[in-house]
Amino acid sequence: MIVLNLLCDHGHRFEGWFASGEAFRDQSQRHLVHCPQCQTSTVTQLPSAPHVKRGVSDVALAEKQTSQAGAPGMSALNQALVNMARRAENVGERFPEEARRIHYDEAPARTIRGTATADETRELLDEGIAVLPAPVPPEDEIH
Ligand SMILES: [Zn+2]
Numbered sequence: 001m002i003v004l005n006l007l008c009d010h011g012h013r014f015e016g017w018f019a020s021g022e023a024f025r026d027q028s029q030r031h032l033v034h035c036p037q038c039q040t041s042t043v044t045q046l047p048s049a050p051h052v053k054r055g056v057s058d059v060a061l062a063e064k065q066t067s068q069a070g071a072p073g074m075s076a077l078n079q080a081l082v083n084m085a086r087r088a089e090n091v092g093e094r095f096p097e098e099a100r101r102i103h104y105d106e107a108p109a110r111t112i113r114g115t116a117t118a119d120e121t122r123e124l125l126d127e128g129i130a131v132l133p134a135p136v137p138p139e140d141e142i143h
Pocket residue numbers: 008009010011012035036037038039040
């Protein structure tokens with residue numbers, strides 16, 4: 001899921017959760033996206049996020065999961081994240097670059113994982129690209 005900053009034609013700013021930028025455009029075209037304050041469906045996406053919500057809202061790469069049994073003691077969310085990370089394309093050190101390309105629709109939307117420094121992560125968050133600490137290490141760290 002991604003958090004998009006949206007603006008209605010009455011100037012109300014609000015946030016919406018969507019599977020992808022594509023999902024937002026599709027729902028918006030079908031007038032399924034409404035301003036929570038005035039209910040208009042004339043809503044546009046702001047080009048970049050002025051801020052990033054902290055906490056659980058930083059999760060960007062989640063996908064809808066079919067439920068499956070998790071390991072003992074592991075929450076369903078954690079299990080979903082682990083499954084997601086295992087399926088994610090490992091782009092290694094190209095993660096910040098690739099995350100940007102996906103965010104700006106220059107690359108196919110998909111789940112990726114890789115490595116990023118604290119500074120790179122902060123820059124991505126500043127650009128409104130939500131990143132998520134991977135619950136499993138990259139392959140080359142598994143011994
Ligand atoms: Zn409004």
